[in-house]
Amino acid sequence: MIMPNQQPAAGCTLPPPNEMILKWAEEKPDEIYLKQIIDRKFVEYTFGEVAEQALKLVSALQSLGIKPGDKVALVSKNCAQWFICDLAMMLGDFVSVPIFPTAGAETIEYCVTHSESKVLIAGKLDDPKATAEVIAKLPDIVSISLPYDTAPDCTYTFEQLLKQHAPSADRPSHYDDKLMSIVYTSGTSGVPKGAMLTYGAFSWSVQRLIDHIGIVESDRLFSYLPLAHITERVYIFGSSIMGGVVTAFPESLDTFIEDVKMQRPTLFISVPRLWTLFQQRIQDKLPQKRLNILMKIPLVNSLIKKKLADGLGLDQARVLGCGSAPVSPALLEWYRSVGLNITEAWGMTESFAYSTLNYPFRADKIGSVGNAGPGIELKIAEDEEIMVRGQGMFSGYYKNSESSQQAFDHEGWLHTGDIGFIDNDGYLTIQGRKKDTFKTAKGKFVAPVPIEKKLFEYSRVEMLCLIGLGLPAPILLVVPHDFPNFDKQRYARTAQRVVEKMNQQLESHQQIKGVLMVQDPWSIENGLLTPTLKIKRHLLEQKYHDIGQNWPKNQLIVWEQDL
Secondary structure, three states: OOOOOOOOOOOOOOOOHHHHHHHHHHHOOOOEEEEEEEOOEEEEEEHHHHHHHHHHHHHHHHHOOOOOOOEEEEEOOOOHHHHHHHHHHHHOOOEEEEEOOOOOHHHHHHHHHHHOEEEEEEOOOOOOHHHHHHHHHOOOOEEEEOOOOOOOOOOEEHHHHHHHOOOOOOOOOOOOOOEEEEEEOOOOOOOOOEEEEEHHHHHHHHHHHHHHHOOOOOOEEEOOOOOOOHHHHHHHHHHHHHHOOEEEEOOOOOOHHHHHHHHOOOEEEEOHHHHHHHHHHHHHHOOHHHHHHHHOOHHHHHHHHHHHHHHHOOOOOOEEEEOOOOOOHHHHHHHHHOOOOEEEEEOOHHHOOOOEEOOOOOHHHEOEOOEEOOOOEEEEOOOOEEEEEOOOOOOOEOOOHHHHHHHEOOOOOEEEEEEEEEOOOOEEEEEEEHHHOEEOOOOOEEOHHHHHHHHHHHOOEEEEEEEOOOOOOOEEEEEEOOOOOOOHHHHHHHHHHHHHHHHOOOOHHHOOOEEEEOOOOOOOOOOOEOOOOOEOHHHHHHHHHHHHHOOOOOOOEEEHHHO
């Protein structure tokens, strides 16, 4: 484990991001690096401008009394200034603490105080109230607002500080085992843990990814998944700065598709929930039966594929990615049928999101999360837990030595907490989280994820979750897709057919006793989704335990609004 004041053993094996921005600023100072969409236009920043702004911010923080090794928290949606601030942390020898922009006041306060952050930089937010509340509650913290109308009021503004300071001349020397950032896990069960990330492991993971995918300077990236999450930080921020690749940021969720079209990214990563919403948007305009007919006509087939890719702004994307949560193989098969091959990948904060990828894409391996990336070792433990080993591993949890020790075995294998199997070709299939497996009142264990994946193949729903801890039998919670002219009775009949079909494939203790049609969608705001859109199963189990315990006899479908 890294101790914050540990002395350097040697320099970094690979150049860290702070050295790369200075390299690009020298080699191609006038080339565009970041493109922020504001009022439907690109506001562009060259490599030279990004380096200059980051170095000015270093000087500003130093003038405010911030010293090497001090923690600096950053809460903002993705924007050009997020990259600039992250680079400034490295150029100034500070430790960055990114916080999800959708986090509530309690989580923000916990991350800031637990990490002992001296500064809180607040930026582009959908709702600044939670951040403003924390700033008011912690009067000793230095607060800085980024130049967006939705940023909360802070002691200082980003633009004001840049105007008042010259670029720093300091050039800190980092080393592989040095603490770069503390990233708090999204906490599907309990308090977030601060994963300590080092310069060496970060650069190693990014470089392996760049080499494996073949990322080049002519690529185009689009950054919109939360940068506080390790996937975006490695795959997009990391690739952009290590590879010198132009990167654009969206204006808003309302303009998202149009924003993607403006950038036409060559690499695009999303999460299952958004890929599902894209699919539903297409199907609402072009019903599946009609699509099936059109796809059978050779000339029309290629035109339809081109139109769909154009419509999403992905017509020039050579790599499409999906990760962060379980995805239905049927969804990936559907995209393949319309000409969009999506590479599923798997990793975790503790492994820098780089463990397995289905790349180069293999259609026959849809359903798996791919094979080990170069430099990664995989094995399955006796209890079916997936174990990972490589140079891109975190260094433990900040101020939590017990959890840090439990994370690795004596040979350096990381306990992932996921269960799965590896096929003869080395491709990994994940069957769920160890902790997601629940025991019903009958004393029998049920693994919900494989059942949920199958149900997604059979039905068209927004979200679903199988619960059953301590219940007589499993209960399926469903958030129905919001159809135009929604017909409850018809939807219930379809759901009944799907569940009956599913139950025929399940052992008696796994069979679904009832389906609860949930009234309010699960969201980050109501606390039932993590910031990376994972379902908090344990909270749903608590919320619906009594309904499951007292399920009405001889009734398969129940609408929550009717209870």
